[in-house]
Every structure is written in C-alpha cells, then in structure tokens.
Amino acid sequence: MSDRLEEKNPISRRKFIQISGALTAGSTLSSGLMPNRVFAGFQEEKQPKIKKFKTLGRTGFQASDVSMGGTRVREANIFRYAYDCGVNYFDVAEGYHNGDAERELGKALKHMERKKVFITTKLHLDPDESEESILNRFRECLKRLDTNYIDALYMHSVKKVSLLDKPEFHSAIAKLKADGKLRFNGLSSHGPRRDSEDSMEKVMLAAAEDGRFDLMLFIYNFMNRESGDKILKACKENNVGATAMKTSPGVLKVDDYNSDQPTEEQESRLRRYRRRYDSQEEIDQKMKEWINNQKETMKKIQPFVDKYGVKTEEQLRINSIRWILQNPDMHTVCVSFKDFDFIDKLIPFSGEKLDEQSTGFLNNFKDIYSNQYCRHGCTDCISTCPELVPVSTIMRYAYYYEHQGREKEAIQKYQKLSDMNVSKCNDCTAPCLNSCQHHIDIPRQLSKAHQMLTLA
Numbered sequence: 001m002s003d004r005l006e007e008k009n010p011i012s013r014r015k016f017i018q019i020s021g022a023l024t025a026g027s028t029l030s031s032g033l034m035p036n037r038v039f040a041g042f043q044e045e046k047q048p049k050i051k052k053f054k055t056l057g058r059t060g061f062q063a064s065d066v067s068m069g070g071t072r073v074r075e076a077n078i079f080r081y082a083y084d085c086g087v088n089y090f091d092v093a094e095g096y097h098n099g100d101a102e103r104e105l106g107k108a109l110k111h112m113e114r115k116k117v118f119i120t121t122k123l124h125l126d127p128d129e130s131e132e133s134i135l136n137r138f139r140e141c142l143k144r145l146d147t148n149y150i151d152a153l154y155m156h157s158v159k160k161v162s163l164l165d166k167p168e169f170h171s172a173i174a175k176l177k178a179d180g181k182l183r184f185n186g187l188s189s190h191g192p193r194r195d196s197e198d199s200m201e202k203v204m205l206a207a208a209e210d211g212r213f214d215l216m217l218f219i220y221n222f223m224n225r226e227s228g229d230k231i232l233k234a235c236k237e238n239n240v241g242a243t244a245m246k247t248s249p250g251v252l253k254v255d256d257y258n259s260d261q262p263t264e265e266q267e268s269r270l271r272r273y274r275r276r277y278d279s280q281e282e283i284d285q286k287m288k289e290w291i292n293n294q295k296e297t298m299k300k301i302q303p304f305v306d307k308y309g310v311k312t313e314e315q316l317r318i319n320s321i322r323w324i325l326q327n328p329d330m331h332t333v334c335v336s337f338k339d340f341d342f343i344d345k346l347i348p349f350s351g352e353k354l355d356e357q358s359t360g361f362l363n364n365f366k367d368i369y370s371n372q373y374c375r376h377g378c379t380d381c382i383s384t385c386p387e388l389v390p391v392s393t394i395m396r397y398a399y400y401y402e403h404q405g406r407e408k409e410a411i412q413k414y415q416k417l418s419d420m421n422v423s424k425c426n427d428c429t430a431p432c433l434n435s436c437q438h439h440i441d442i443p444r445q446l447s448k449a450h451q452m453l454t455l456a
Contacts, residue, residue, distance in 0.1 A: 054328075057242070068335060073338065087347075101146045106180070111353065122156035125169060148180075148259040164206055164207050164212075186214055205231065205456055216235060216243065220232075244330050244334060259287075312369060387424035391445075398448070399415075430443045
C-alpha cells in the first residue's frame, strides 16, 4: 500500500474521458457535456471549483460543502475529476459494488494529496460480530483503497440503539487508532425494517449523546427534514460531523411511449418486461400503465413546472441539493456523482444561497408531490401492518432501482426480505392506508415497487 502522489498536476475532463476510452481520436464531446479547461491546444471554459468549506465537527477537517459518495461510481476518473474540482471528502463502503467503489477510489488516491482528502468507508455489523472479524474486514478495506490509513470507519445502516454500545467495535476502533490505521469513527442510518428496530432519529440522537462517534451520515432533504433537523441540532451541540444523504425525492419528466423509439429509461424497462411477459401486446400494455401512472402525478405538478421551468429529475436534484448546501449546520452533502457532466452542473452552486425562484419551486413541489413520496426512514405505518412489511425500506429499494441506476442491487436487497415482502399484502384489508401523515396510497405504492423489484 502506498500514499505516494504520482501525479500532482490536475487533469482536465477531456483527458479523463480520453484515458477512460469514452472519446476516441477525432471524436467530440457528446451533447450536454461542458468542456472545462485548456488541453491539447483547445481553449475550454473554466473548470468549476468548490467555493465553500466547513469544519467537520470535532475532526477539525475543512470539508468541501459538496462531498462524493461511491454508490454509482464505476471508474476512478470520476473521483479524480471531482477532486480536481475541489471535492475533498469521499464516502465509500465495503458493500458498494462488492468492494469496487473502494478499489476505484484507491486508484484515484494515487493522484491526490492524501493528507488533503478525507476518506470514509463503512461496514455492516451483526450483533455477534467479533473484534477480529471487524479488524480483518477493515484490513481488506485498506487493501482495496490502497492506502496506509482511513480517516473514518462507519457502522453502516445502524437499526438499533443497542448496537452503538457494541464493545467489539469500540475495541477494534481503539486498536486501529493506536496503530495509526484509523483516525475517526462514525455511523450511518436509513431507519428500521421492522417494528422491533429503532428509528433513524432515535439511533442518531443516542449516538450524538454517546460521545464516541465523531461523524454521522443521515437522510435529509427538503421533503424529509423533521428528524434531520433534530439530528443536526444534536450534532451541533456535541460537535459531531454531519453529512447528508438521500437528498432528493421524486421525478418530474414523463416521456410519451413509442414502442418503435423508446427512451433509454423506457428501453431498460422494456428489457425487463420482455423477460417476464410473452406477447408484445402485453408488454406494450404494461408500459402504457406505467406511463399513465406517472402522468397522473404530472397533472398535479404541471402548473408549477410551467411556472418555474423545472422539468427534469436532474434539475430537481440540483435544487434539492442547493437547499441543503445553504444550511450552515450541515457540514457536507454526500452526492453520488455518476458522470463528469453532473459534477460540472452542481459544483458551481457550492457556497451559494438558493435563489427565491428555486425556493418557491421546492415549496410548491413539496405541497403538491407530498402524497407521492415515501419518506426514507419513516416509521409511521409500520406498527399498523399485521405482517410488519417494511414499507419505507421497500420504497427505498425502489428509489435505488428507479432513480439511482442500482437495479441489480435493489432487486437483490428486496429478495433478501424473503417472506417480509409485498406478497403479504395480497389478501390484506390495508390498515396502513390511513396511517401515513402524508396521505400516501401505501398499497398502491407497494404494488408498484413489488412489480419493479421482482422482475427477473
């Protein structure tokens, strides 16, 4: 393992793309990709740069207000380009793409000044996990990241307060710190899957008061902020580093369906329907049902979409992130960049206030779309279900599938629910229907998620 810096000079995105094979000799950037720098004699626009850094709690690290998560990254050059734009906080996990996120970040680290970046990785821990198991898994993280130390190790997706006091974890942390392999520790939480588990809010507030956790990664967005605001307050009072995830809800754009010329998203769905249904007529019918369901929501949203001119999921996502960036108590927003283009579009908003028009758009969106968005980590309905189906967890998997491009992972996670899935709802009288304070049609949402996540 080595933390030697092999290349100090920043590298333009055009060269990144050439290196990774996305461009060939004589080709041009694809539509929508904004060139940035001077390279090979061509004048390019100025590269976007992070403008705001915040102290990451008691770690003392000055973190870029936009940080980068590794859930969608498939190549090291995306990490490198984000770093060259000023991003200095990178979040990965043992389980992201079976360790590939760590491997790609490890490749990118060779081109970074190691002491100027903050690297976190995460481990899912079982209640009976031994200290030696934690240490061995951490050593594998070090190998994949190809670094001599990691800045922070997280307990990943903690669902019970009792796990916070796990002695094997804390003893492993102490040994790793003593050996110079680790600097800090933290935790993330997505909320419970069962009524026997604790809410994200309860877990995070307990961790803030515990005093042994330096950092937190939790759900926070303009439509799902109540618990997050309480956690932010606790982080501030206890000098804990605060990082936001799951920062944007929903979609806006609905394309008409033409079986001869489907969009990229529609073609992806068509491939799945073809594996499940025999006739083209049945496939087309399922596609039209899917489109019509989306259009029902669009009818409600359309008036203010026209008013504000925000028509795509990407525009919604950027405005959602901007809303968080202006919060002085949130130290950094963890964004899963999947390409150079989105880095170019988001980074210019670093350190900037949300304008009045964008604020108005988000407020209107929240009012109209509220009953369509199942809040990540919410537990309102779980106690009303006689079969204890984990509604919020299933809808989070659907979010991974439909909005993050993590289709295979989402299906695998849903399969692991086994007999806790939506098949339990078939003969149910739906006592959950009136339990949601946001008036979400839970049975319908679950049915759509089940159809999506069980496609073979």
